[in-house]
Amino acid sequence: MPRLLFDDIPYLPIAQKEHDEFAQVLKTNGVEVLYLDDLVSESITTSEVKREFLNRMIAESGFKEESETANTLFEYLNNMGNLEMVTHIMEGVRKDEVELSSLDLKEASGDKAYPFLMDPMPNLYFTRDPAAAIGNGLSINKMTYKARQRESLFMEYIISNHPKFANQGVQVWRNRNHFNHIEGGDELVLNDHVLAIGISQRTTAEAIEDIAKSLFTKNSGYDTVLAIKIPHNHAMMHLDTVFTMINYDQFTVHPAILNQNQQIDIWIMHPKGQGVSVKHERNLKEVLKVALKLDDLDLIPTGNGDPIVAPREQWNDGSNTLAIAPGEVVTYDRNYVSNDILRKHGLHVHEIQSSELSRGRGGPRCMSMPIYREDLKK
Ligand SMILES: NC(=[NH2+])NCCC[C@H](N)C(=O)O
Missing domain, CATH: 1.10.3930.10 (Arginine deiminase)
Known part of the structure; x- marks a missing residue:
């Protein structure tokens, strides 16, 4: 299990049923679902x-x-x-x-008793991570662990050969031929010019600077990258396991990433000549308000901020919500305290069954990768 980055073994037929249900919820709500x-x-x-x-x-x-x-x-x-x-x-x-x-x-x-000649890629159901669509392009990711590194090769072929994508002017902001790693779970598109990227177990500061530079100099429309430092551990391997955007001005936040003064390390990047300027800040709410030009915003704590419920639900991706429209999200049913608080904050919540899918340590956001976003400027 550790070799393949799993903590438990899913019951396959039920996991497949849950996954089909997830895809059905997306389709019923107007999403075109493409399979890898x-x-x-x-x-x-x-x-x-x-x-x-x-x-x-x-x-x-x-x-x-x-x-x-x-x-x-x-x-x-x-x-x-x-x-x-x-x-x-x-x-x-x-x-x-x-x-x-x-x-x-x-x-x-090699180990004679090991049954595989070529390892399987079970983490492919987390399509979020090998690549990320940003504006009119993609980051095709150099992934961290061997168990997942081959995954991003698929996207390279899709973008250069698939009849729907080849020759459509899709840019590659950063390709997978790098030493420094970055994964899509850390790449959060906040709007058409602001990106948040986690500095995490899976994404290095160098890779963030690298992609920021590329976005700033290649006409992507992006002029702001917020690099947010999160703890390095398996439960919080990516930024989207602890923080997601769910409306113009609403976010889920796992309370454990903020210190007693509600602070976290953030580096704000902007274009500077052919390079990048970097400024260190600590107040998440203020930084988001400035970057997104908002008077106020609503940070909704996972598990209602309860010291026992929050880590318990975060472990099963209670912070990993997938926004399918502003204020409308898909979540795991097992995180009932977090779902309840989301509804109290006015969100439209679609719950999906999750007893098996959650064992791979990823939620609805990790299990999807938006290729195209409508222009939802308010
Ligand atoms: N975007 C995410 N949070 N993805 C979760 C990926 C989980 C997967 N088992 C891994 O360790 O890589």
Whole structure:
């Protein structure tokens, strides 16, 4: 479980049912839902693209080019139809599926008892993280842990090959060929020129400066990045596990990220020449008011701020709300105290069942990645 970043084992049929219900709630409320496996397989438009994609996926799975294992894996997967191949890569390839005539060095040195030749990618149901849509472009992310690093390769192919996205002028603000990591759960689009990014277990300060610089100099329309420092731990791996925007002037906040004086470390970035100016602040509410030009705003504490309920519900993503319209959110039903307080603050809350999905440590926001946002300027 730690290797694949899970804390528990979901009961698969129920997890799938819950996921279908989640997609249905989105569709019923006017969202067009695209599935990753379909998008990737539709992006493999020629046999040449398929060959290149497979070779890169196999190399990123740790197999040396032209090695016995790499060649065998290539043959095995390349013989499948596109969708079958893509889902199979996502599910992982077991050692007993392919026949290797000789053991290569990597194979010989590996753990014989380990059943997978190519690891599965169970965290793909958190589509939020490998990439993030920002304005007219994307950040395609260099992810932190090995368990997830291959995931963002899919988005690279979608953006450059899928008939819906290729040649549409979609910019890549920062690609995945970097040493410093960043993940979409830390990237919060607050409006058409302000972004909040978590400095977290998964996102480095260097990557934030890097993407800020790119956004500021490449005509993205973005002129403000708020870098917000959160604790480094598994329960709060991304900013969106403790803080989300749910209306023009309403946010969820896990109380544990603020100190006794309600403060948190924030660095405000603006364009400065070809670079970035950085200013340190501590008052979250004030910083948001200034950046978003608001007279007041409503920070709604997870679990109603109760010292026992708040961490309990945060653990199961009580702060991880997905806004599908200003003031309208999708949340896990199990976080009933947080849901109640959201309703008391005037939000329209759609609850989805969550006994199994929550075991992967991510909520409705993590399980989605908006590709296109309507212009909702007030
Ligand atoms: N945006 C998010 N908060 N995503 C949650 C990802 C959870 C996943 N198990 C991981 O550790 O990577």
